[in-house]
Amino acid sequence: MAGALKRPQPRRIPTNDACPQTEVAALIVFDHVGKSFDGGRVKAVDDVSLDVGTCEFLAIVGSSGSGKTTLLRLANRLIEADTGRIIIEGEDVRAADPVGLRRRIGTVFQSGGLFPHMSVAANIGITPKLKGERESDIAATVDELLDLVRLDRKQFRDRFPHELSGGQRQRVGVARALAARPKIVLMDEPFGALDPLTRDALGDDYRALHKELELTTVMITHDMTEAILLADRIAVMREGRILATGTASELAQSGDAYVAELLRTPRRQAERLNAALPGSST
Numbered sequence: 001m002a003g004a005l006k007r008p009q010p011r012r013i014p015t016n017d018a019c020p021q022t023e024v025a026a027l028i029v030f031d032h033v034g035k036s037f038d039g040g041r042v043k044a045v046d047d048v049s050l051d052v053g054t055c056e057f058l059a060i061v062g063s064s065g066s067g068k069t070t071l072l073r074l075a076n077r078l079i080e081a082d083t084g085r086i087i088i089e090g091e092d093v094r095a096a097d098p099v100g101l102r103r104r105i106g107t108v109f110q111s112g113g114l115f116p117h118m119s120v121a122a123n124i125g126i127t128p129k130l131k132g133e134r135e136s137d138i139a140a141t142v143d144e145l146l147d148l149v150r151l152d153r154k155q156f157r158d159r160f161p162h163e164l165s166g167g168q169r170q171r172v173g174v175a176r177a178l179a180a181r182p183k184i185v186l187m188d189e190p191f192g193a194l195d196p197l198t199r200d201a202l203g204d205d206y207r208a209l210h211k212e213l214e215l216t217t218v219m220i221t222h223d224m225t226e227a228i229l230l231a232d233r234i235a236v237m238r239e240g241r242i243l244a245t246g247t248a249s250e251l252a253q254s255g256d257a258y259v260a261e262l263l264r265t266p267r268r269q270a271e272r273l274n275a276a277l278p279g280s281s282t
């Protein structure tokens, strides 16, 4: 049977109850954060202040080397900030146990980041296993997550990463990130290496999961069109700094030349598509 089209009920995964839509509290706060490399010669992140609201989907857009990945790595303490504070779920990350912090935050990488020698089920179940959950509970969680990311349980559970397409690997990557039932998901170019159709389908599916599980998501992308289509708000980074944040229409009002340049491509794409597919916008 092909991947399940209907999501099963009931589900045990969504345990994030702390997300009333009226709440505006920020789940992630970057407060004047700075990080340099090479003895201060490379200012990868330069005095960044940014709040990510509970249940918000924030995209970080910027060219290569603008500091996007460094910002995410600071959030889960893969590296330490030189200056400023990062608050996750009300707690300064410097006070948090790094391992515990990373288990509370789901992470999805561009390549999927799956362990090649482990089956799909073992990859998805790795965090619950490290947390000491019972084998039977882990197996149930893996099956629920496979349903959630629309991969057929029987077909995919025992496969190895090299037996999957790029899109299927990313679906497993998303399932693995959700296995510890995080409130926060950090994604680094998660759909960047996929063909446009797969990318579109996965983006839509993830957006639905974000809403359904009441997640708070930060997604890095080079692609402004993807950011506009998926995110509630977009932060534009350049040379370690946040140039602008806002919804697509707010960014369109920005007087910044680089932001305008980034918006030119989706504008041109929309115009060309409307011209090539008359009536498609109605």
Ligand SMILES: Nc1ncnc2c1ncn2[C@@H]1O[C@H](COP(=O)(O)OP(=O)(O)OP(=O)(O)O)[C@@H](O)[C@H]1O
Pocket (backbone or CB within 6 Å): 037, 038, 042, 043, 044, 062, 063, 064, 065, 066, 067, 068, 069, 070, 071
């Ligand atoms: N561990 C490191 N040691 C030295 N320099 C680093 C290190 N990590 C990142 N940098 C530098 O910091 C800057 C920002 O890198 P970062 O990976 O955050 O950018 P990015 O916006 O994510 O780029 P890309 O889109 O290409 O992934 C770059 O100049 C990079 O070379």
